[in-house]
Amino acid sequence: MGTSSRGLKIRGLGKHFGDTTVLRGLDLDVIPGEFLCLLGPSGCGKSTLLRILAGFEEPTEGTIETEDGASLIGVMPSRRDIAMVFQSFALYPHMSVHDNIAAPLVMRQMSWAQRQPLLGALLPRGRAIRGEISSAVERVAAQLRISHLLARKPGQLSGGQKQRVAIGRALIREPRLFLMDEPLSSLDAALRTEMRGEIVDLQRRLGITTIYVTHDQTEAMTMADRIVLMMDGRALQIGTPTTIFHDPRHIAVAKFLGTPAINILPGDVSGRRVRCLGRDLPVTMTEPTDRPVQIAVRPEDMTIRVGGKGSAIAPSWMATVERLEPIGHETLVHARVDEGPRVIVRLSGPQLAGFAMPGDARVAIGFDPVALKLFDESGARLTHIAGDRDVAPAPHHAEAS
Amino acid sequence: MSGTSVLPRARRRPAANRAAVHGLLLAGPAILFLSLLMVAPIFVVFGLSFTDYSLGAIQFSFIGLGNYLQIASDARALGAIGHTLVYVAIVVPIAVLLGLFLALMIQQRRRLRHTYEVLFFLPATSTFVAMALVWQFLLHGRIGPINDWLVWIGLGRIDFLTNPATALPTLAVIGAWQLVGQTTILFLAGLSSVSSDIYDAAALDGMEAGWDRFIRITFPMLGPTTLFVVVTTTITAFQAFDGVAALTQGGPAGSTETLLYKIYLEAYQYTNMGYASALSILFLAFIAALSMFQIFVAEKKVHYS
Numbered sequence: 001m002g003t004s005s006r007g008l009k010i011r012g013l014g015k016h017f018g019d020t021t022v023l024r025g026l027d028l029d030v031i032p033g034e035f036l037c038l039l040g041p042s043g044c045g046k047s048t049l050l051r052i053l054a055g056f057e058e059p060t061e062g063t064i065e066t067e068d069g070a071s072l073i074g075v076m077p078s079r080r081d082i083a084m085v086f087q088s089f090a091l092y093p094h095m096s097v098h099d100n101i102a103a104p105l106v107m108r109q110m111s112w113a114q115r116q117p118l119l120g121a122l123l124p125r126g127r128a129i130r131g132e133i134s135s136a137v138e139r140v141a142a143q144l145r146i147s148h149l150l151a152r153k154p155g156q157l158s159g160g161q162k163q164r165v166a167i168g169r170a171l172i173r174e175p176r177l178f179l180m181d182e183p184l185s186s187l188d189a190a191l192r193t194e195m196r197g198e199i200v201d202l203q204r205r206l207g208i209t210t211i212y213v214t215h216d217q218t219e220a221m222t223m224a225d226r227i228v229l230m231m232d233g234r235a236l237q238i239g240t241p242t243t244i245f246h247d248p249r250h251i252a253v254a255k256f257l258g259t260p261a262i263n264i265l266p267g268d269v270s271g272r273r274v275r276c277l278g279r280d281l282p283v284t285m286t287e288p289t290d291r292p293v294q295i296a297v298r299p300e301d302m303t304i305r306v307g308g309k310g311s312a313i314a315p316s317w318m319a320t321v322e323r324l325e326p327i328g329h330e331t332l333v334h335a336r337v338d339e340g341p342r343v344i345v346r347l348s349g350p351q352l353a354g355f356a357m358p359g360d361a362r363v364a365i366g367f368d369p370v371a372l373k374l375f376d377e378s379g380a381r382l383t384h385i386a387g388d389r390d391v392a393p394a395p396h397h398a399e400a401s
Numbered sequence: 402m403s404g405t406s407v408l409p410r411a412r413r414r415p416a417a418n419r420a421a422v423h424g425l426l427l428a429g430p431a432i433l434f435l436s437l438l439m440v441a442p443i444f445v446v447f448g449l450s451f452t453d454y455s456l457g458a459i460q461f462s463f464i465g466l467g468n469y470l471q472i473a474s475d476a477r478a479l480g481a482i483g484h485t486l487v488y489v490a491i492v493v494p495i496a497v498l499l500g501l502f503l504a505l506m507i508q509q510r511r512r513l514r515h516t517y518e519v520l521f522f523l524p525a526t527s528t529f530v531a532m533a534l535v536w537q538f539l540l541h542g543r544i545g546p547i548n549d550w551l552v553w554i555g556l557g558r559i560d561f562l563t564n565p566a567t568a569l570p571t572l573a574v575i576g577a578w579q580l581v582g583q584t585t586i587l588f589l590a591g592l593s594s595v596s597s598d599i600y601d602a603a604a605l606d607g608m609e610a611g612w613d614r615f616i617r618i619t620f621p622m623l624g625p626t627t628l629f630v631v632v633t634t635t636i637t638a639f640q641a642f643d644g645v646a647a648l649t650q651g652g653p654a655g656s657t658e659t660l661l662y663k664i665y666l667e668a669y670q671y672t673n674m675g676y677a678s679a680l681s682i683l684f685l686a687f688i689a690a691l692s693m694f695q696i697f698v699a700e701k702k703v704h705y706s
Contacts, residue, residue, distance in 0.1 A: 056601050078607040090598035094621035103617075107607030116616075169606075 005209040006081065006176040007032040007067035008053070014061040015048055015233075022048045023059070024233040030211065032067060035203050037220040038213045040230035041256070046213045049230070050179050053211065054084050078107070083170030084179040087186060089162045091154040091169075098137055098150040101168045105133045108173075140168045160191045167202070178203070178210040184219065196223060217257050221245065229253050251379040254296045260332060263302065263343040265295040267374070274374065274384065277340045279315035282369045286383045293382060294375045299346035301371035304333060305364040316366035319343070337365060443685070449678035456672035468679035477655060478680065481663035484569055485639060488659060491573035492580065492638040497630055499577070500584025505619075507585070508592050518589065522582035529579060533647035536575050537562065562648055565656035572644045572657055580637060584630050591626030595619065632695040636688055660684055 008030035015023040023045045030036055038046040051057045053064065055077035064072040072080060083104075091100050099106075106115050114126040141147045144164040154162055163183065170178060183199070184192045200223050203210050214220055220227050221241045229237045229244060237249045248254040254262045267276040269292075272285040276295050305316065317337045325332040330348035337343060343365060374382040450468055454461035472478045507517045524532065539547050542560040552558060561571040599618060608614040620627075642661040645651060651658040651666065658666075664684065668677035 051601075054601070054605065056604065076609060077601075077604045078609060082605065084602070084605055086598045086602060088596060088598045090596070090602035092599065092602075092618065092621075094624065103608075104606040107613065112613075115613075169602075 004176055005032040005207055006030075007209065008072075008177075009065045009067070010062070011065075012062040013049070013052065013059050013064065015045070015052065015057065016060045022233055023052075026062070026233070026235055028228060028235060028238065030209060031226075032209055033207045034225045035200065035210045035212065035223060037224035037227045038211065038230055039217060039220040039224075039227050039256075040215065042215055044230040045233040046215075046228075046230045047181055050084075050181055050211060050213050053177075054082060054179055055080055081173075081176040082179055083173050083175035083177075084181065085163075085166045085170050085183040087182040089154075089166040089186075091162060091165055093154050095153075096150065097141075097146065097152050097154070097157070097165050098134070100154065100165055101137045101140060101150075101172055102133050104169065104173045105136060109133065136172055137168075140172045143171070144168050159187050160195065163187065163195060167199075171202075171206075175208060178208045180210065180212045182214055183212075185214075185216070192219075199223065217259070221257075229256065231256070248373065249381050251294055251296060251375040251381075254373060254375070258298055260299055260344045260346075262296045262298050263341075265297065265337075265341060265343070267293045267295040269293050269374075269382070276315075277317055277337065279317070281315070281372070282386075283372070283374075284385045285374075286385060289382075292377060294377070294379075296373045296375060297343075297367045297371060299332065299344045300348070301368045302343060302345040303351075303366045303368065304335075304345050304347065305366070316364040319363055319365045321361040321363055333363075335363060335365060446678045446681050449675055450682050452675045452678075454674045454678075456668065456674050461675070464675070468676050469683075471676060472679060472683065477658065478663060480655060481658045481660045482683075484656070484658055485641060485660040487569060488573045488576065488641050489635055489638040491570055492577045492641075493631065493634050495574065495577035496580040496584050496634050496638075497627070499581050500630065501588050501623075501627075503581065503585045504588030504592055505615075508589060518586065521585050524579045525582040529643045530647045532579070533575070533644060537648055540571065563653055565653045568649055568653060568657045572641070572648065575648075576638060576641060576644055580634055584634060587626060587630050588623065591623045592619070595622045628695065628699045632691055632699075635691055639684075639687060639691075660687075 008028070010026060010028040010030070013023055013026040013028075014021070026045075026049065038049060040046050048057065052059050053072075055072070055075060058073065066072065092103065095103065109132075110126070110129050114123050114129065137150070138147065141150055144167060146161060146164045146168065149157060149161060149165070154165065157165065166183070180199075184195055187195060196219060199212075212219075212223065224241055226239060227237075227241055227244050228235050231252050237244055237253045239247075244253060245257050248257070251264070255264075265276050267274055267281070269275075269285055270290050271288045274281045274283050274285065274293065274295070281295075303316075317340060319335040319337045319340075321333055321335045322342070323334040325334070330346055331352055333345040333347060335343055335345065345365065370386045372386070374384055376382055451463055451465060452461045453464050453467070503517075503521055507514055507521075510517060539545050540561040542548060542558060542563060545561075547561075548558045559567060561567050595618075599622070600614070603609075603614055603618045608617055640661055641659045642665065645657050645659055645662045646665070649657040651662050660680065661684065664677050664680045667673045667680060
């Protein structure tokens with residue numbers, strides 16, 4: 001199956017609806033066989049991109065080519081060798097599960113006359129083809145464990161069962177590209193986790209290129225080979241879940257991923273030195289510059305010290321704890337840094353064990369300099385060398401080797 | 402019904418009683434007026450149908466099934482039933498199929514959709530008797546523009562409303578024209594309830610447009626709407642009266658006497674209230690049968706949830 005999977009080359013794709021621009025010059029290469037997640041907030045253009053790939057919408061500008069260079073622009077949806085699973089499942093309510101799954105094959109393998117309701121049964125080959133289609137339906141149903149539901153109507157199925165039928169209808173076409181538009185968002189939480197695993201297993205087993213639209217970062221992080229983080233009609237960053245999470249190229253990417261959201265502290269760069277709220281940070285810029293910066297630190301990389309207990313790597317800032325959110329295995333500490341912003345610190349494991357709230361709720365907040373990320377005012381990532389403790393404390397010779 | 406039901410009832414008596422009193426107080430006026438204006442007259446008519454009561458008569462006597470037996474031997478009454486069935490058989494297919502066709506055409510228009518909706522719905526909002534006068538002029542054998550046009554394209558004149566062969570079909574076509582706007586609007590409502598995801602899925606499965614999409618997706622999804630439209634249109638067509646009264650008065654030669662018009666004639670022209678009541682009960686039975694069909698038989702087959 002892997003060899004027949006589709007790759008795509010998308011260049012300068014734009015889509016406007018009247019005055020509103022939904023996609024702006026999007027470039028994207030889809031690798032054959034990969035599980036690609038389009039992740040972003042609602043209105044970022046991810047669903048529109050999927051609809052353009054399916055052929056429901058035509059792009060205003062740009063090109064989409066397959067791995068062998070054929071353009072997909074203007075090709076009818078049914079001729080694109082794709083299958084799609086919709087958020088609403090979009091099952092045909094008047095057809096049985098069997099007929100729902102069979103629908104694509106009926107349309108593709110039977111002639112116009114053969115598939116007409118009464119006429120078809122009278123024609124030669126009509127019955128034979130119907131038999132072949134039925135055995136294909138039964139194979140797919142067995143694979144998805146819905147064989148016992150074939151006679152039912154979609155209205156008699158649970159959400160999870162409908163989901164499987166929708167996947168069955170997509171699989172039976174043996175598509176070269178699988179499109180999924182938030183297929184899990186109408187299921188309850190427990191079922192969502194289960195189906196997440198099943199869809200990934202299925203995709204690994206069949207090796208069909210899959211483009212999966214979601215606004216749920218957990219889905220994207222756990223399912224995808226690669227994530228396209230979309231915002232405002234653009235692909236902000238394309239990469240593996242690990243890269244996107246740990247090495248965001250834009251502050252919007254850093255802010256979108258991670259719950260609770262990444263902490264942003266104000267800072268200044270002069271030369272190669274970085275200062276944050278009156279303290280020098282033990283980091284060195286790779287390029288000397290002079291400008292305000294945004295310092296981003298994830299809650300789990302923050303440290304907290306109460307009356308000498310706990311650990312805080314220097315430098316640290318005094319802060320007032322405003323609220324605690326215990327979530328069992330971890331506790332979120334909401335604190336306001338003196339003359340600074342509000343931050344969230346995630347405490348877990350040994351940190352949590354050693355942490356006790358003092359009466360006056362005064363703490364010292366710090367963070368691991370290895371983990372911080374620097375962005376300029378426009379949000380673009382700035383590079384630095386972290387953890388150089390010999391250079392940073394001495395303020396006036398910031399030239400590091 | 403047995404002793405088991407007594408205990409729980411006894412236990413929750415005070416609260417249940419208060420709720421029942423409140424309920425009765427709220428529903429009371431509606432029950433009273435519905436009984437006085439709808440249910441009681443039906444019973445009165447049912448009772449009268451077994452009498453020889455004549456409008457204005459001081460006394461009358463029970464004659465058993467006499468009126469019903471008279472219907473069976475009254476050629477004009479049987480004729481009226483026949484005319485009504487023919488009328489229904491012409492009106493319903495035209496109003497339903499044309500309404501469906503127009504709805505499918507209008508739905509795909511974006512800018513002009515509302516204009517078309519208003520245009521086609523206009524006949525349903527206008528006073529029919531006024532419209533009937535316009536039709537009478539248009540269809541007139543000598544001065545009617547439609548006949549001028551028929552002559553111009555080489556066909557002869559047709560005395561639409563004065564020829565016994567064409568009068569009933571002509572009335573039926575006018576009746577259908579009056580109903581098409583309503584069926585179109587109902588089908589448009591039905592069409593807008595089909596989610597666009599279904600059409601997208603159908604497009605992927607190879608049903609992009611045209612006949613396949615219509616016969617496999619659109620028409621089955623319109624099942625509940627179609628049933629409702631067919632039944633309501635049939636009931637409305639069964640009540641054919643205003644066209645007859647305004648344009649032909651049952652003529653020529655009784656060829657357009659419908660059941661309702663016959664009832665009107667018997668009751669208010671010939672003052673045979675007893676006989677008219679029997680015809681009314683027959684009419685009521687037709688309507689009731691249609692409603693029962695909708696409620697008990699067809700609803701189960703066209704709803705998918």
